[in-house]
Amino acid sequence: MSQASSTARPPRSSFANAAAIQEAIFSREDWEFIKRERCSALEELFLTERKAVACYWLTVTCSRISAIRHNHLQNSRLAHNLSPGQELRLLGQFLYLSLVCRVGLVVIQLGGPLAPANLTAHIQRIADGLPVARENSFAPLREN
Amino acid sequence: MNSALLHADARKAYDDLWQRTLAKINGDLNRLIYLASTRDYNSGRYHHAGLETHFGAEAVREALETAHRELFEKLTLCSLEELVIQLALYVQCSRETPEELLKTWRTLQPYRVAIPLDVEPLTVHLFLSNLKLALEVLQQRQSRLQDRP
Numbered sequence: 001m002s003q004a005s006s007t008a009r010p011p012r013s014s015f016a017n018a019a020a021i022q023e024a025i026f027s028r029e030d031w032e033f034i035k036r037e038r039c040s041a042l043e044e045l046f047l048t049e050r051k052a053v054a055c056y057w058l059t060v061t062c063s064r065i066s067a068i069r070h071n072h073l074q075n076s077r078l079a080h081n082l083s084p085g086q087e088l089r090l091l092g093q094f095l096y097l098s099l100v101c102r103v104g105l106v107v108i109q110l111g112g113p114l115a116p117a118n119l120t121a122h123i124q125r126i127a128d129g130l131p132v133a134r135e136n137s138f139a140p141l142r143e144n
Numbered sequence: 145m146n147s148a149l150l151h152a153d154a155r156k157a158y159d160d161l162w163q164r165t166l167a168k169i170n171g172d173l174n175r176l177i178y179l180a181s182t183r184d185y186n187s188g189r190y191h192h193a194g195l196e197t198h199f200g201a202e203a204v205r206e207a208l209e210t211a212h213r214e215l216f217e218k219l220t221l222c223s224l225e226e227l228v229i230q231l232a233l234y235v236q237c238s239r240e241t242p243e244e245l246l247k248t249w250r251t252l253q254p255y256r257v258a259i260p261l262d263v264e265p266l267t268v269h270l271f272l273s274n275l276k277l278a279l280e281v282l283q284q285r286q287s288r289l290q291d292r293p
Contacts, residue, residue, distance in 0.1 A: 029224075034281075039284050042280055053269055
């Protein structure tokens with residue numbers, strides 16, 4: 001690493017494994033721990049706090065997916081070797097992920113912060129497979 | 145930055161930091177607070193006079209920053225139960241009484257200075273939320289102890 005690059009700010013992405021943060025937010029283990037404390041005020045606080053973080057995760061993920069889609073569309077305009085089938089499949093994935101993120105937000109409102117744990121893991125898995133443009137100003141969902 | 149990606153001098157400074165300093169500090173939260181204290185509040189730059197006599201200032205800065213980010217990541221991703229254990233250790237090592245420390249931490253939130261620069265807001269959100277919960281768990285336990293005849 002050169003002197004010049006070492007003085008530059010590190011990227012905003014702090015985690016090599018975005019799935020780890022998803023697991024931490026939607027962890028049932030934390031809820032079980034809080035329940036063992038046998039304090040209703042604590043349980044209430046946990047649900048409120050985790051709900052806020054879970055909604056934030058879904059909002060951030062949805063924004064990232066939109067940003068990746070936007071960058072992909074911009075890059076596609078310059079590409080000469082586009083495959084219509086692959087582009088259609090990607091469009092389907094972008095739309096599906098955006099929809100599922102919104103469903104996740106509804107599930108949190110109805111069933112609590114841990115209810116969409118499987119759904120968010122599913123979102124994370126698909127999002128990890130999306131092409132991440134280098135020009136993307138957001139943190140990549142997958143380390144390349 | 146990941147410690148595996150550090151360049152040679154920074155790597156040596158990082159290893160030295162762990163062997164001579166961080167290994168002797170009890171608990172990751174204590175280590176995190178210590179590392180945050182090596183950062184200048186105004187410039188955000190890390191300094192460690194002892195290490196800087198053996199390694200270059202830039203290598204030391206890189207080593208401190210990397211260790212800080214790694215510990216922050218570890219504490220953010222650990223379970224709530226583990227975070228409560230770490231916080232209890234911090235309280236135990238502090239010179240303040242548990243009541244005093246918990247009151248100060250819950251009201252002034254001094255732990256916010258322990259957040260490294262340029263961390264994703266989502267990560268910060270999760271860390272602060274978990275620490276708030278950990279403080280409440282300890283506060284509840286403390287109140288129960290005081291209520292006992």
